[in-house]
Amino acid sequence: MLKALKSGATSYYPVFMFTVSSLIMLSLFRLGYFILFDERILAATDLPNYFLLGIRADIIQVGYFTLIPLLLFPLLNSSRFHHTWVRFSLLWFAFCFSVMLFMEVSTPAFLLQYDSRPNRLFFEYLLYPKEVIGTLWQGFRGWLLIGGITLTITIYSLTIVTKHLSHHLRARTPHHGVAWLLWPFIVVITLFGIRSTLAHRPANPAFFAVTSDAMVNSLLINSSYSVAYAAYNLKHEAKANRVYGDLSDEKVIQIITSEPHLQHAQFPLKDYPTVHFQPATSQREQPLNIVIILEESLGATFVESLGGIAATPNLEQLKQHGWWFENLYATGIRSVRGIEAVVSGFLPSRARSTVKLSNSQRYFYTIADTLKREGYHTEFIYGGEAHFDNMAAFFSGNGFSTIIDQDDFENPLFVGSWGVSDQDLFKKLHERLNAAEQRHEPTFTLAFSSSNHEPFEFPDGEIGPLEQPQHTVNNAVKYADHALGEFFSQAMQSNYWQNTLFLVVADHDTRVYGDELIPLSKFHIPGVILGADISPHKITAVASQIDLAPTLLSLAGVSAYLPTLGQDLSRSDIAPANRAMMQFGDNFGWLEGKDFTVLTTDKETHEFVYDRAKKRQLPSNKPLSPKRIERIQAHAMASSVLYEKRVYYVPKAMP
Template sequence: MIKAIKSGMTSYLPIILFVTSSLVVLSLFRLGYLFLFHDRVLHATTLTTYFLLGLRADIIQVGYFTLIPLLLFPFFNNSRLHRRWFQLSLIWLAFCFIVIVFLEVATPAFLMQYDTRPNRLFFEYLLYPKEVLSTLWEGFRGWLIFGVISVGLTLYGLTKAINKVYHQCKQRKPHHVSAWILWPFIVIVTVLGIRSTLAHRPANPAFFAVTSDAMVNSLLINSSYSVAYAAYNLKHEAKANSVYGDLSDSEVIQIVTAEPHLSDATFPSKQYPTVHYQQASVTRDKPLNIVIILEESLGATFVESLGGIAATPNLEKLKNNGWWFEQLYATGIRSVRGIEAVVAGFPPSRARSTVKLSNSQRYFFTIADALKRQGYHTEFIYGGESHFDNMAAFFSGNGFEQIIDQDDFENPLFVGSWGVSDQDLFQKLHNRLVANKDSQQPTFTLAFSSSNHEPFEFPVGDVTLLEQPQNTVNNAVKYADHALGEFFNQAMASEYWQNTLFLVVADHDTRVYGDELIPLSKFHIPGLILGADISPRKVTSIASQIDLAPTLLSIAGVSTFVPTLGQDLSRTDIAPANRAFMQFGDNFGWFEDDHLTVLTLDKGHQEFSYDATSKTLTPSMNRLNEKALQRIRAHAMLPSVLYENRMYYVPPELH
């Protein structure tokens, strides 16, 4: 019997070799991550949990890879075709092994940048090879070279091994009967390994979220599993946030439109249930021009008065000339999430940003669309290539009449991996505002900076560096602040200053990381509204990026219909909402009155108290009641409801 089993097992040699080598390699990589992040791993979990759960996740992914040749085996288990199956299986499993090695080799650099294993961002960035390769070469050159060599050596070794194993196969007589007997047992074991549980639902990444540190949770799985699951989830984009609760669409809409800051709003459209009329808090004979300056990765980390390092002296001076937001929070950790929140006032979700999703490329609200209907000329200025992250398509389909990008800059001062420098960008912005100063048509401009982006390339000029070498994030922020200061020195001395409203705000902080489910302090960003007749003011209440668009419209003197549920912070007759929300991977955070509630997958939640001085979260003793939790769940589920049903738009009849 044992002899027959051994004889039958030789037919499955490609699978045996692949499973064994893959599990060993993945375990060795996980051991390497333990050395890199031992403090966080040992603080969050035990070594037993770390390695055993890791092995369990590895078995899942390895099982998926082996399932294809296993299911094909019965069609080839005969004297004439067995060697063909053997050959094809070797080639397929060798390819899978290369994928495993490639993704694991790429993981450390990705972890350093995003504090998680490769996920959807990994293959989204593959759409932009020029920017990605330039960033890797300038910022991670050593690791890139090591990765290429490692994958090359792996490919070479596999080629030699495949030839050797296949040659042995040709010399060996296959045992078809024994292989037939073993086949159902091997398939059953493989399927059980993929499910990894006998519970009603198979294991998924949430199954391995056993610590409060999201990065450590990601280490428990492997990178090929992480990327594959992210790709699989793309088909669930529309309902990405339904995981947070059991509310119906109508219940979600009813709860969110009952927010206190919307108490006097009416909602006239059943098809677009969040659309309401916003009356401007300031009456003007002619509405102000509006300029939004979206600063790349300029988080509170770099602003001294917000608890960061002293890298933004010009912004610190400018804050005394306008409305300074002391507790403003980003909705996410990527530029498209910041664009979505600031320009469209749209809340965050687990799905890709609506800047990229197909159903939001037209008939989707943006502040540009609202202002265009009010007679504004609307434009977007970017120093890089506007096709990046699908910005050009999203903007042109939703209210932006003109798009200016890298190709439109003549003789720029400096060109880096991500386009022209911030000084070039702001000079272009200044020139555009000067050219339009005598026009009777008001203008709206979105200007998006890029110098503060990995690999942090910028002209040194007269900027005093904070450290050596030059191309570091701290120096890039110092340069970005310098360019911003130069621009406002010009703007304040220009004729257009008196009729132009400016918003300076970060899209997100750089390198959002931490050992919490949501590293709240890394979502803290600066925000400043200034220009025209704006008097200095400190906005001390908690605010979200989605509150900025309605506030700008109101101060500029624009009364119009909007679907956004952000608060007009210029109103003094309504108490501030004093809340912010954010998305970090699969976790949705709701921050209100120093209390952070984190919604996790499968409708779970955790609650924390936040100490702004130490920037630490501790489990909260004050638990929210069910009504308060339902309110948070409704806001978390709202993006999916609005996007899936194409509700986030102001119909022409309400213009």
């Protein structure tokens, strides 16, 4: 039996050898990077984590390379085709090993230049070989020579080894029946290695974003994986929103920066055309801490005063203490859209959220980046896995110093499919704010809830259910509201209350559906700003999630350069913009007062009148002027223009 097993495994020797040699090679390079950046790596993580997570990431890439010959194996598992299998697998694995080696040899120079492993820039710059070769020769001549010599020696050695192994394996007679029995087990193990986790989503680069140092996070994966993932993301970065009009980039910028609420702003940077200085309306000796509580799927559907069911009594109470938004609208229907709009103030798009896209993983604006430059400690707290939806990678690369997720909660009250309960989340938030207050350290925190997420799990006995069975969206919302109320009861009695500005806002409503081009009522969300010296106030004008970041900064007393296009709603000298925008599939919506315009990808324009009381859209006979159409098209196209040009950022060298 042992002899037959050994004979059957003969066919898989190329797979085993490739896997082991690749993991050793990638680990040795990772050791080299540690020697180069040891202080920075040790400041961000410990050595066992650095290497073990690295091996885990390497297994993913190696698994992808081995999967192709493994899936072809059943077609070649016979005496007749055995020699073909041996030759093909050895040549394939020699090629894959060379690719990985080439990428690793190329990495040190890229790291020194861009503070990251090779990514999208790596293959973008292949379009400019003259400039790239000149740069490498002038600035990284040593690395270029070492890399070239190493690659040449390795390819020559692989040629000799492949020839020797081919001759050796072809001389052996494998047991094809046992090889058949081994095949499904090897394939399953390979697939598990590629997935790397039993969580809701397979591992991705964000899964390995475990530190606040984006460069160290990039070292945890390998360069082949980094470049392959960036290439994969290209399909989501097509000129998604340019389909709505034929305006030039210059015209788009000219229109969006000419909005009435930006009429007094100056835009001093040609290369960053939306960057302008926003003076704070609240003059404070010491700017306030800022806390954003992003509530999962808590739309107006559940808020009685906004026309929903009575599932959020605590949120209704909070509006008595601060600024309450009666007509606030989300930009999209996914959490990453809410993050993108609330934290970055970015306009909606048909493309995937900038939280996930490769060009926005570094040097993309967030409110955290502004506040970090002002001396704030910036952190993200989430009860689930922070790598989900690429959040950890996006945040760590764009201004967040600390990321706290499920693994950082000790003895949580409750753990469900999506992480610890909202009560655990708010307990952690309360602890962190207390600690920062004792250190007299200005703090910005983004706390993202997760209990109101299907399958709607939460601790028993905490609420009186609205309905049976217990695990429904209405009960989950009531629990989320209960946890929120508990937190603010504590917060209002805490020392940090008078120094802290809070925003409670939904990322989006729950499941969005409807037969309209855009089901506008499902984009309606609650929002309230409270804390410190904020007095009760109702904002009845139409507002968008993109207006929240500039308003928060102004109320907190932070004057700064911003690239955002939202309105500072705290300014009393400028009339409210009274507009909101949203993306639903391929349709872009623009709500201004009661007038609702929808753009479709065929460049058609649809006009409605929105009846808020009845939540109905009625056809409008009001003709659209060419100027209004152009204005809406410009805002629809702006996200693609700003993202593609990589200009939605405030450069460091500002006055």
